[in-house]
Amino acid sequence: MGTAQILFWSLTALALISAIMVLVSKNPVYSVLWLIVVFFAISGHYILLNAQFLAIVNLIVYAGAIMVLFLFVIMLMNLNTETEPQKSIWMKFFGVVAGGLLLSFFISFVISSADLKGKSAQLKEGEIGLIKTLGKALFNDYVIPFEIASILFLSAMVGAVVIGKKD
Amino acid sequence: MQTLIPHNADESRRMMQSLTNRAKPVDRRPMNFVDRLYLPAVLKGMSITFGHIFKKPPTIKYPEQTREFSPVFRGLHVLNRDEEGRERCTACGLCAVACPAEAITMEAAEREPGEENLYREEKYAARYEINMLRCIFCGLCEEACPKDAIYLSETFAPSNFARKGFIYGKKDLLIPNPVTQPEEYAKAKGKR
């Protein structure tokens, strides 16, 4: 087993365990913190794939910005176990069944997908996640979707300003 | 004769005499673009503080350096002796009466035969206490004393952990004997 594999498996284990902890934690603040750990583990995977740009952007955007906002809201709402509405056991049971079905669907889809068959991840050599290749791909091949997405964000920003503005 | 009553705000401002000529009128004009950038004001402030770095600090590093007191400084009390080293105080109580803070208490005793070299008069203070927490260092005791037995020196009472320590007895107040300890006497006497 090489270094990369050891890292891969430990990161995977970390990601899965902390993802489970996100769901299991009683305290929502703990859930958010575990979710941040998940993002770190995923960033680790990106780095293993030599996608440093993706790794750091994942950290900046998700762990650094979005999760901080989550944490903001949760800290201010002061949620705890006492105020959490207790769901009935049947609700929980059906939730598990539905989630499990969705998961098995995804797994079977990924396994049977023709695009992914017989391919392995590029460790260390891959260039797809580097800022140069990513930029070229975004601004050459996918320039129209990219611009449409930016217009979407712009309109969302304008909407936020309109809502936030006192009249 | 004209009365000096201002009739409106403008007039009162004109009539208000400046004492030092250093007063600056407040500029209440609306801020222009350069002002609203704030940067010139910030830079001006920074240059002022930078200039202060090179100023000499007025600090006196206390235990090593001490402030020069004026000769009339009223500090800690001293019970004086005459040239032969005899206590001048006769326990007349005038200082205690004069004291506005009622900080002085004393007990008189009669001089026994054979104590002539210790006390100048037939009566002396067996106990003489000044409460330094009450004392306001006004110097009235010094003025009241007919025998020049008490005067205020150029030192001040050092800090202490307990209130008890601020009640100064005779052994704290009495000046060293000029005959046996001339050096200490000169030091305690100061410039007066």
Next chain:
Amino acid sequence: MTLLAFDWIFLIEKLVLIVIIISVSLVIAMYETYAERKVAAWIQDRVGPDRAGPWGILQPLADGGKLFFKEEIIPNSSNKFLFVLGPCLAMLTAMMTCAVVPWSSKLELFGRSIDMQIADINIGILYVFGVVSMGVYGIMIGGWASNNKFSLMAALRGASQVISYELAMGLSLIALLMLTGSLSLKTIVEQQQAGLWNIAYQPLGFLLFFVCALAECNRAPFDLPEAESELNMGYHQEYSSMKLGFYLFSEYINMFISSAIMATLFFGGYDVPFLDESKLAVNVAAIVGLVALMLKIFFFIFLFMWVRWTLPRFRYDQLMRVGWKNMIPLALANMIITAAVVLLIKK
């Protein structure tokens, strides 16, 4: 690819470098506290600490000793684990940034050419950015875990300040990145060695970056998260002993690192002006470069303190207004103008 196929000497070399850099930044942070008190004293026509050792240079040790021996209080109703995690995170994120700063050019020792940089990754600036954005967690977790309303409010205040100014900081950096075309700090320094310093091209960008750095380090005039008496302390209100020390210390490390980043990005890093380093021996050039970088860093640290002891604190709404209504539009304008100029010249 087996586990033991590392270049072990390389690993040891990097470890030594890491240990040296971290201990140096700790010592510098220690003496920053002393320098802060001295600079404050000079500006206020005072003497400052001068009792512990000659000129008071042992004062940081005395302060550290005091913090260590103070009673360690963990509030009963606090969240114990997170309460301890908060200062640790603050310290960790403060230290992590120094990994990508190029401290000097190559040093030749024992027949090896040693890079004076822990890791020259091709996303250097973004890494700095990522770590800075992680720094919020130290504040938020500490403030929340204290289970105190004042701490929580101060933590939210601090976090929203850091997030707001991060945006303007990023935008001011994008203008710089358009000029350099690289995210690696090493490449940026090498470009500045060959040509002019980046401050010549990006004066507004530097100004914006500097103001944002003040805000990110929670320094005056943006020190609302920790306004001692006015706003009831800050997110570290419940902290005592060395955990409080960690919070305060991480701030001084942040100050050191952000000075280093500013010197690297805008003031040529380890470049000595009007000196051709390639004519010097390799080791001499490295040492001269290190000294030059340190001098630049010390200047910026002094600037931080100078600003602190000159300007009064912003009010919270003023802080937010400056951040969102002044800094971000300015940074955007700077970015667009830079982009247009770069496009024109390249054509």
